[in-house]
Amino acid sequence: SGMTIQNVYGNYDWTHNGIYNLGHLTLSNSLVISITSGWTQAGAIYNDYSGVLTITNSTISNNQSGAYGGGVANYGVMTLDHVTISGNRAYHGGGILNGGAMTITNSTINGNTAWVAGGGIQNAGTASITNSTIISNTGNSHSGGFYNLGIAYLSGVILTRNNGHSYGGGIHNGSMLSLSASTIATNTAQYGAGVSNYGTLTMTFGTVRDNIAHQGFAGFLNTGTLNLSQVSISGNIAETFDGGGITNAKDSQQKGFLNLTDVTISHNVAQRNGGGIFNKDGMLIATNVTVSGNSASIIAGIDNSGQITLTNTTITDNQVTQPSGLASIYNGYNSTSVVYLKNTIIANSGSVPNCRSDLGIGIISLGYNLNSDNSCNLTTIGDLTNTNPFLGSLANNGGATLTHALNAGSPAINAGDNTGCPATDQRGMPRPLGARCDIGAYEFSGTYPFAFILPVIRK
Known part of the structure; x- marks a missing residue:
């Protein structure tokens, strides 16, 4: 509790620089910043397959990975509550790379960059995100806000001002995704500025508005299965x-x-x-x-x-x-x-x-x-x-x-x-x-x- 880790640099292939967790770890009221890694699995925090990680009331910012998970790479069980993930960078999953089980509540994923995909979050495991904001993230190839290759449930989530460059400004979904009471607004991409879906996506009680595709297919681009109920698509x-x-x-x-x-x-x-x-x-x-x-x-x-x-x-x-x-x-x-x-x-x-x-x-x-x-x-x-x-x-x-x-x-x-x-x-x-x-x-x-x-x- 109350811990600060900063200004760490490492460059060994497939190592983990900031925090490497194999057991049970709880961070609260902590700050993990400015950790730079080379070709490694995570910038700030790596939660291994056996790890159980809980982070509350903390900030993980301005970290960098040469591979996956600029802020956090999770392959175990991870819970984030009232956490800010900001300004992190990686090839995949600029803010978070999830390959395990992840729960996020009341948190902000802001201003992260993926040089390839998943500027805010890249999910290849199971993810539950509630009452959180994914804002101003960038995927330099595609998938600015949230890139889903696993199973994900989003409720009360705002995805706004994300940029996916080619596809999927707000969301790029290739697997199973369910959204409720969520807003996807003012995101940008060449195609599929709000949502690009080639998996199965269900959305209820939501708004998709004011997204801009510089080429075409602005609000939704669907080549998979898309089920929308009680959704407003405007502007x-x-x-x-x-x-x-x-x-x-x-x-x-x-x-x-x-x-x-x-x-x-x-x-x-x-x-x-x-x-x-x-x-x-x-x-x-x-x-x-x-x-x-x-x-x-x-x-x-x-x-x-x-x-x-x-x-x-x-x-x-x-x-x-x-x-x-x-x-x-x-x-x-x-x-x-x-x-x-x-x-x-x-x-x-x-x-x-x-x-x-x-x-x-x-x-x-x-x-x-x-x-x-x-x-x-x-x-x-x-x-x-x-x-x-x-x-x-x-x-x-x-x-x-x-x-x-x-x-x-x-x-x-x-x-x-x-x-x-x-x-x-x-x-x-x-x-x-x-x-x-x-x-x-x-x-x-x-x-x-x-x-x-x-x-x-x-x-």
Whole structure:
């Protein structure tokens, strides 16, 4: 307790310079700084496979490793509580390299650098991180904030202002990752500025906002399995190419699968296509989703070359800058591309058409959709064309995400199909409240709800 270790230098291959733990070690109210190693496993602290390490109310800063874990390399069991890991450097895992079992609570991972990957943390073991901040870390190749190759659980975590250079400004996930009540904001990379996922990632009650991809795929880049529930994706920018909010794509090994439930994708920007969603040969299922206010030069709302199914979804107020563009849904590029619509609103695209399909199976109605023009090929039972849905502005109408309320007298009220209609709307209100469920993501109740409260997310 109350220990300071500083100004240590070593350069023996695969040795450990600052603290090397094989047993049980507890550090509290301590400072471990300015330890520099050569081609070694850890800068400041190495916790071996048999080690049990607990650190509380301490700072580990400005240490350097020529290999793994500039601040800490853990292969045993490690617990950090109220710890600051800052200004450390390594090839992998600038702040922390974890190959064991790691628990972090109420801590800050700040300003660390990996010359290759995992500027803040690189995890190849099991990790649980709660109520902590991962901020201003850099991965010079990729993975600025958190690089996951193991199993990780993040709750109440803020990942902000991290830079991943090529991929994964905030998060780069190649394995199993679960996030809840977390914020991924203002991160940067060439691609996948907020999150780059080629593993399996589940996120609930979260926000992904204001991330900037200098090339494309700003908010999410998914080539794995991505499940989002009660998540807001807003204000992300793809500066050069496609995919402002979410990109769901196919890589050389697998096709991206994207499942969206109770999600709002709003006010994202792509320089070319897919301001809201860019589905590049992937598979997408969306239920109770709002796609609103996104913009691009050519295709603003949803750009599809894969397979999409939209149920009780609201797509509105998306805008393009080119007069030949499409604001809501484009389907094309290959012979198998298809968009299925049920109980869905497509509306308010300004002076350009809501929909177009140039190649593929097409835009297929499964019934009971509402289109504010006649461009979406809606000719199935219950479909309404050239119909104004009378939507309110995007607002907090209750629930975890913003929605467009149906105003009184909307033709979408009681106009959906109860078969296949979800049991609740995007806010969690029960469906149907009338004889039939409403079209779109919002179920009209006659009065605006006041009992639903947005979850508290640390900022």
